[in-house]
Amino acid sequence: MSKNNKKLESLVRPEIRAMSAYHVPEATGLVKLDAMENPFAWPIEMKEEWLQLLSDAEPNRYPDPSAKELVASLRHCFGVPSELGVVLGNGSDELIQLILMAMHQGASIMAPTPSFVMYRHIATSLSLPFVSVPLNGDFSLDVPTMISEIERHDPAVIFLAYPNNPTANLFHDEDIRAILNAANGLVVIDEAYQPFARKSFLNRVSEHENLIVLRTVSKLGLAGLRLGFLVGHNNLTDDLEKIRLPYNINIFTQLTATFAFKHMDVLDGQAAILCNQRERLLKKLSSLSVVRVFPSEANFILFSLLSDSAERVFEELKEAGVLIKKMGHVPGLPDECLRVTVGTRSENDLFFEKIGSILK
Ligand SMILES: Cc1ncc(COP(=O)(O)O)c(C=O)c1O
Structure with a gap:
């Protein structure tokens, strides 16, 4: 060498x-x-209408950095409570990275195992220690062990995929509540598969200052757009906005997602x-x-x-x-x-x- x-x-x-x-x-x-x-x-009619819309796009211009029209339609479409903040990501992967980038150096990150591999991957890439707690045999959360690990490591962020990937189940409501109550840090409920489970913690974000709900439009049918969003309290989303790259949602994604949300x-x-x-x-x-x-x-x-x-x-x-x-x-x-x-x-x-x- x-x-x-x-x-x-x-x-x-x-x-x-x-x-x-x-x-x-x-x-x-x-x-x-x-x-x-x-x-x-x-x-076919929807596709033609979309292509017509794209033909008016201006690829020579930067996209709207705050994607105002898209955020408004997304808030309406997914029923995001008006008092909460929204941050957009180039896929929800990027939002996982954004949340972790905002944490203190050395802060530990926790998730059950098995779960979505990017939680560990991104934590490792940012040199944040990762604590994983095995699920029970029926893939439910091992709440007593999680709580004792929370007491031991005081994680800055806990990720719970709801439904979980790769096990496909929803964790029990009361188990998630117990984790939310025990955590001093953020609890991110990752609802990537919500379109198929139709259960959500979105309406509970207002009650819990440390709760973030993460969503993606990938599984709904728009994987190629790379669009995710998170919903949280404004003091938190305002800080995350400071480190979001200004043009992370390109014009084609902004136009296409806004259009698709009209055809939910x-x-x-x-x-x-x-x-x-x-x-x-x-x-x-x-x-x-x-x-x-x-x-x-x-x-x-x-x-x-x-x-x-x-x-x-x-x-x-x-x-x-x-x-x-x-x-x-x-x-x-x-x-x-x-x-x-x-x-x-x-x-x-x-x-x-x-x-x-x-x-x-
Ligand atoms: C639980 C979970 N969260 C997030 C993602 C990432 O989705 P996106 O396409 O928005 O980056 C996936 C993708 O498989 C996933 O399984």
Whole structure:
């Protein structure tokens, strides 16, 4: 290694050098059931109206830095209480980063495990110690352990994904309340899968100064836009606004999201179809005696194989043209777990047909 290379490497913090980049598998030509996307296109009239709108956009100009029109329509569409603040992110990933960037150096961050991998990834990238508390066997929160870990580490931020990824369940209301009451720091309830669970803490933010609700439009059908938002008390959102990069929401996202929110009936209708498909797929998968299926309140299903290798089944499904997600060895998950996103009826049928014959 040259002297220069060595010097460049030594500039980067060792914890970052030890990290792996977030891996997104190649999906060309495959039925994509790996990333919790909405599989449906827009009705043709809606698409034409949207393209017309985009043709008036001015890519030579910077976007509105505070995305006023988008924020107003989002507040209306999602029923954000007027006394609360909203911060927009380039995906909710960016908001997780923004929250953590605002914390004191050395502040610890807590989340149950397994949960969304970006909580740990971003905390590590910012050199913030990460405390994970295993979920109970039924994937509920282990409240006594969480409370004793809160007392021990006094975390600045606790993340709770509601429903949780990758387990797909909603935590019990009273457990979340207990965490909220025990925490001195922020509690971020990440409602990425709210369109499929239809339960929310948004109306409780006003009651709890330390509560932030995080949402994304990705799972609703707008993953390509990269738009997330958080709702919290104004003193907090005002501080987060100071470190949000001024033009993080580009003009195409601002226009498209504002347009899409006027057609929420279409997006809600698609989510309702996916909820029906989820129930259908849950039933079908449960009929396979070699599979253990976990309940789901999201647009994906976690299941484990009782007598087969998840790696082998994943690879054979891919070979058969269907991409799902292999969970690897995630602490707190049973062995041999896989996660499938709920797709269209024909995608789900294809997945079920292929996995049925692989498991025979
Ligand atoms: C729980 C949870 N939160 C946040 C995200 C990130 O969503 P976004 O596309 O808005 O960055 C995901 C994505 O899978 C997720 O599972």
